Amino acid sequence: MTFLITGGAGYIGSHVVRAMVAAGEKVVVLDDLSTGNEDRVPEGVPLVIGSVLDRLVLDQTIREHKITGVVHLAGKKQVGESVEKPLYYYHENVEGLQVLLGAVAAAGIRNFLFSSSASVYGMPDVDLVTEQTPPAPLSPYGETKLAGEWLVRAAGKAHGIATACLRYFNVAGAATPELADTGVFNLVPMVFERYDRGEGARIFGDDYPTPDxxxxxxxxxxxxxxxxxxxAARKLAEWAGAGEYKDLTVNIGRGEGVSVREMVDLLGELTGHDQAPVVTPRRPGDPAKVVASADRIAAELGWKARHDVREMIVSAWAGWQANKSLVHHER
Incomplete structure (x- = not known):
């Protein structure tokens, strides 16, 4: 097997590349480097600089590297930006996926893994979010992920492709400092940036129907x-090898909830910062509780999270300190 990993020079993508290589898989990275960094791509792994919207580049890459499977992580992922630029997000995330799937189908590739998001669920009023929880995305970004899932499954059925859609919950931490997240879009890096300015963490609302x-x-x-x-990639390859073109949709989370205040307290403790947090009004659209049920992925793939929140924070802080010159903000 040779896997094409789109977006493989990004934060999550570079970790996937690293894990695939460590598992003995052969990989090729395609990235337009709009937010990715070529220094994250391991030595010996081919890097093709290009967009999933460019069919000629896709066809050439698939042919030259004899690609037999695709892990698709490339895409735009800033919720606020998606509200301001919905046409741009649908173009990049949905049309880009359509072009990529066209190249995959034409080449006879038989397995395809899609990076989705818990944002497809919106504001679910449940204790644990299962894969059967009705999707109701709240942003154009979440809509593009849900539309992407529909497109992936439809193309899989029509063209004999085993497919998987992985719904990520809140991702944090780093395997090594050089692979750390350099975007200030999520709670952990947002708090780190506040600490650098000598300010306390910001908590958006403390009047939700939760214990604290x-x-x-x-x-x-x-x-x-x-x-x-x-x-997931290995399961798809197994199915495709047996001529079974199934589709799989799973949550990727720990199945454990952590409140924002608990997270802020841990961030302060583990980084040595004692500034009092600042409570501000709620942000529109923030649900009170979103926690994954991780039962299906355990049953289907035998996977379970190994790292706890403390490990996420310690590794993220080491990465933040090592990469301050590369930090970028939501536009």
């Missing part, structure tokens, strides 16, 4: 997430 009044989320270490991709 703050939102509850499910956090997953990026290294665990990457290992889930290895397990």
């Amino acid at each position: 009044g703050t939102c509850i989320r499910d956090y997953i270490h990026v290294e665990d997430l990457a290992e889930a991709h290895v397990a």
